[in-house]
Amino acid sequence: MNRTWLITGASRGLGNGIARAALAAGHNLVLGARNLEALEPLATEAPARVLAVSLDVTDEVAVAAAVDQAVQRFGRLDVLVNNAGYGQLAPFEENSPSDAERQFGTNLFGVFNLCRAALPVMRKQRSGHIFNISSIAGVAGMGGAALYCASKFAVEGFSESLAQEVAGFGIKVTVVAPGGFRTDFLDASSASYGNLHLQDYAEFTARIRAGSAANNHRQKGDPLKLGEALVTLAASEQPPLHFAAGSDAFEIITGKLERMKAEVERWQALSFSTDSNF
Incomplete structure (x- = not known):
């Protein structure tokens, strides 16, 4: 079945892999990115099925315009992929309040903006599927990424609640937790570090940065294969609420569940x- 997808952050990384997979599967695409030129290769590959739009997910006017253009061009909106985001790294104390505001502005409020614009269309259709791209860092906290983890944990909680609210309208929600994927996420073009350098964290921060550099572009995950997985999920009659993307994500999530279960049971009494006695 041919469907219309709107994908944010589609110019590179996971968003680009998802777009390429959906295009190969024969779907219509509305691709959003701040750098419109970077979308040209996909837009020219299938001009009848691809609409590229300039989109900053923190701009509510631009978000509403993107959804309107999707409906005007293709008549409907079936799949929304909230992928745009970045990592604000370094220990919490080394990040400023403005760093936190920017991180949540993109990673969380950007998701809110897209859902707020797309849901009326999907409710009217009585169908739709929203994929919110979270992270393994939205399931298990990681030192040196407190703000990023916090924003992605919020995406997880929002997605679980939203799924219950919109199920009656035939709208499905899947929150995707990718592990390590071979993208430029850890490059300077994507990752951002706090500028409040504190000596007490110097050794810890150096260790985190060294680990990131050593792992950069060596991750297991393939963005195109993630895209193919989402195409499969979008075609499913009963897609999961939670999807662990990658063997590393599966292992981290199941490991946390086991540890958490043991911990809460230890303190059960x-x-x-x-509890109240009456």
Whole structure:
């Protein structure tokens, strides 16, 4: 079945891989990115099925315009992929309040903006599928990425709640937790580090940066294969609410669930002691 997809952050990385997979599967695409020129290769590959739009997900006017253009061009909007985002790294204390605001502005409020614009269209259709791209860092906290983890944990909680609210309209929600994928996520063009350098964190920060540099462009994940997986999920009658993307993501998530279960069970008696006696 031919569907219309709107993908944010489609110029590179995961968004580009998802776009290429959806295009190969025969779908119509509305591709959003701040750098419109970077979308030209995909737009020229299938001009009848691809609409490239300049899109900053923090700009509510631009977001509404992108959704309107999707409907005007293709008549409907079936799949929304909220992929745009970046990593604000370094320990929490080395990031400023403005760093936190920018991180949440893109990674969380950008998701809100797209959902706010797309949901009326999907409700009217009584169908649709929203993919919110979270991260393994949205399931398991990671030192040196407190703000990034916080923004992605919020995406996870939002997605779980939204899924319950819109299910009655035939709209499905899947929150995707990718592990390490071979993109430029850890490059200076994507990752951002706080500028409040504190001596107490110097050794820790150096270790985090060295690990990131050593792993950069050596990750297991293939963005195109992730795209193919999302195409499969979009065609499913009963897609999952949670999708772990990559063997590393699967291992981290299942490991955390096991540890968390053991921890809460260890303190079960104290937990129950807080109940009222009447």
